[in-house]
Amino acid sequence: MKKRIWFNQWFTTVAHFIDMIRYNSDGIEFEVYGTSNNENALYLSYCDAAFKEPNVSGEEYLQFCLAFCRTHSIDIFVPRKENVLIAKHLKEFNALGVKVLVCPDASLMEKLDDKEATYQLIESHSFLKKYVSIPDYFIVTNAEAFKEAYYALKKKGHTVCFKPVIGEGGNGFRIIQDGLATIEELFYNGVSHKITFDHAYDILKQQSEFPPLMVLEYLDGTEYSIDCLAYDGELMTAIPRKKSKGRVRELEKNQELLTLAEKINEVLEIPFVYNIQVKYKDGKPKLLEINPRMSGGLHYSCLAGINFPYRAVKLLMMGDKAIEYIEPHFGIKASYLEKEIILKDMHLKNVKDSLFLSK
Structure with a gap:
């Protein structure tokens, strides 16, 4: 049947x-x-x-x-x-x-749905600091607090960005730039996520209070998604997926990130399939978020020879009887065409x- x-x-x-x-x-x-x-x-x-x-x-x-x-x-x-x-x-x-x-x-799910709660959860396990860092950040709910957070981060030498505390993907994400956009940015860089501080501040002043906003240091290094398959505390596989220029994705045997996936699995024990997002700054990975579900780009990681969606469903149906370790194929570079x-x-x-x- x-x-x-x-x-x-x-x-x-x-x-x-x-x-x-x-x-x-x-x-x-x-x-x-x-x-x-x-x-x-x-x-x-x-x-x-x-x-x-x-x-x-x-x-x-x-x-x-x-x-x-x-x-x-x-x-x-x-x-x-x-x-x-x-x-x-x-x-x-x-x-x-x-x-x-x-x-x-459900309690863990609720924490991972909230970026501040996720950061606090990771920071509460001090040994994880050896493997991943948390960006400098502030949580604000009004324009004046936003202004204070911006200048505090600028004082530390950071480029500043912001995004909703509870949100998905890149929705609401903006990088604060010091000046107006150049002609090159306007004509050649596609849709921009950049905004001046004055423009952002003027928009936020329209309301006395708004939903929690995370104001944080902008991470300018390489971004990775790590797709993980696990059950009952056992991490069966993890695929670091490098976001290269444009539409290119690379499945990379990055031992630093594979170890990070193992350590986060030890702490959180998320079952089935989940995703860890990090971005590098000054040569060190910093945490963006942890998504306890199939990621939007999981199909790239499946090119490593692992059918993540079906294996997750099989674990759900059969439990530990479906635990199986498969050696992934790394070194794969992929992109896509519109169809x-x-x-x-x-x-x-x-x-x-x-x-x-x-x-």
Whole structure:
């Protein structure tokens, strides 16, 4: 019998993960369900059944998820949206016979969702300082505090940047530059993440208080994502993925980062699949964030010869019986081409107007 697996509100690149799970080496058959509040989400074309999500969050979204699993007899749920909230309610999904690909430690999930809490967690384990550093930073919620943080960091000789404390990817990230943009930046550098201090300050002054913002030193070195596969405290593999110029990614056998992955695994013991992001400054890796889920660029790391998405699902289904160590292939350099995809005319059913009827 096919296993029914559901992906909710994911990145477009989850289309790669869907194919990797569907065409697995064990020949296990999956029926893939997908939902999104965007009816043109590309990954829906890769699903066997697809639906439009209600535009809700919090408790209402949780109830939608439980109802969807119940109605469609879902076996495996791979959440991205509201994954912290879902981790807090695993018993309710387990009662339905649903296995959820999420870290079961909801308290840890909540900390990793908050960049300040993540930094505090790592700093609380002092031995990790030998392997990774935390950038200099301040947390601010008003324009005057932002100004003070900016000048304090400038006094230390840092270029300054900022980003939301709770956020995903590069959303809200800006580098503060001292002067106005040059013609070269305007014409040739594409979309810029740079902003002057005065411009940022004027924008932030529009509100007496805003959601927590992290103001920190800008790290100007090479950035790496380390994709990890683990279970029950065992780290089966880690792939340091170097972000080179433009679209180029390199799978690098960087022993410093492989050791860092081992040490973070010892401390956090995140199961299944997760991602550590670091960026170098002055020759030392500094932590950006830890994502307890499949990263958007995980498909690059799979070029090392490891089917991360399927192996994570297999660990979820079989536990320690699925622990297997595979020697990855490093030294791989990859990029990608834009490719046109004709979207299926799926006529997605709106879950508010139906009882999740199959398409």
